[in-house]
Amino acid sequence: MSKNGSVSRRGFLTMAAGAALLPFTAASAQRIAGANEALRIGVIGCGARGTELMRDLLSRGKRRTPHRVVVACDACETHRSRASSLTGADAVPHWQDLVQRRDLDAIVVATPDHHHAAMSIAAMESGKDVYCERPMALRLDEAAAFWDVARRTGRTVQIGAQQTSQPQWRLAREIIRSGEIGDTVWCQGSYEPSPAVTQWERPLYKNAGFADLDWDAFRGCSAERHFDPDRFLNWRKYWDYSNGIAGQVFYHKLAALLIAVGPAFPERVSAAGGIYVRDGREVPDSFVMTAEYSGGRTIVLASSMANRYGLPAVIRGREASLEFHGRFIKIARGVTASNRATEMCCETIPREDHLANWLHCIRSRKKCVCNEDIGYQSMVAIAMAVESYRTGKTLSFDGATGRMFPSCVMNRTIIA
Secondary structure, rough: OOOOOOOOHHHHHHHHHHHOOOOOOOOHHHHHOOOOOOEEEEEEEOOHHHHHHHHHHHHHOOOOOOOOEEEEEEOHHHHHHHHHHHHEEEEEOHHHHHHHOOOOEEEEEEHHHHHHHHHHHHHOOOEEEEEEOOOOOOOHHHHHHHHHHHHHHHHOOOEOOOHHHHHHHHHHHHHHHHHOOOOOOEEEEEEEOHHHHHHOOOOOHHHOOOOOHHHHHHHHOOOOOOOOHHHHHHHHOOOOOEEEEEEHHHHHHHHHHHHHHOOOOOOOOOOOOOOOOOOOOOOOOOOEEEEEOOOOOOEEEEEEEEOOOOOEEEEEEEOOEEEEEEEEEEEEOOOOOOOOEEEHHHHHHHOOOOHHHHHHHHEEEEEEEEOHHHHHHHHHHHHHHHHHHHHHHHHEEOOOEEEEHHHHHHHHHOOO
């Protein structure tokens, strides 16, 4: 354990591997449910998002794709009881027990972000497919470990960046591949929060009791701290459990843009921002990141939790630009009114929502829309942006080693 109480990379990997006590066998890897055979799913994290996913799974389980929630896990007994009443599933307090069960085919991870990688890795090592809410990890080394295990085990992985399943990004990809806008040079996007989530506060729950909460289970491998109800209720505000805007909302935007323009690792990333809402938060409430890719392409993402207005979504090419307006994509050529603009409707593109895509890919063994590759490439840029903000340095990424480092070090190495 490091001086600040957090678990080292070696400790994290040992913990994740140790949780999967069941041997990973050829039989477990090759099990494919038949068309009429119900998938058996476990859910880790039964708070607001986990409950939403369970309700979604329940409604889908009554349709053509059969599945059922077999077991649910949460650090809070109230959440576990609610999940059990909702689904009829077994309720367990420890996620390590859930991933060891042999009566599961797949696992949904809907916990705070600092648990995502360890739980997903343990599930895959136990022969289970994974739907992991975004982001796929909190740190770059955790994401790399997630990616390595997914490739080695061949499990079906979907990262919960739901925007990647929206049809406009697939339409944009086809337009770009056709060469109609020329080489892409600049992409931008933003997040426009609703008033209800502007500051990621849950004041209505401040007076709730916490006698049924296992604080150590919630804390997991994060730094050792005394119980704090604000850290439990508003965990998105603290570096121990979240990367704030970058991991929570920019991950959606970046993964979707990479679907459109083509997957890649960034070459350089820089970030800036600040804390302007004085509520004890550690993560910035205003954040902007710039990611530079090979071939002269740049992606800029900017947002403020204190203001609902952000950057319009645009992909600029050398010949034209793509502007995103709900279900329409506008192809704008030139900057004068005399130049032709074309609108294309995304409703003509077949659409499969994010959770359905995962369920279908479990049976077909095809790659999900936001699979481990897109998930990892997105996470690299997000992790670099967070590190850039926290250190005040522009960072470069070495794809061969999977490491990030200050750009000046890379430049001196190249010159030498």
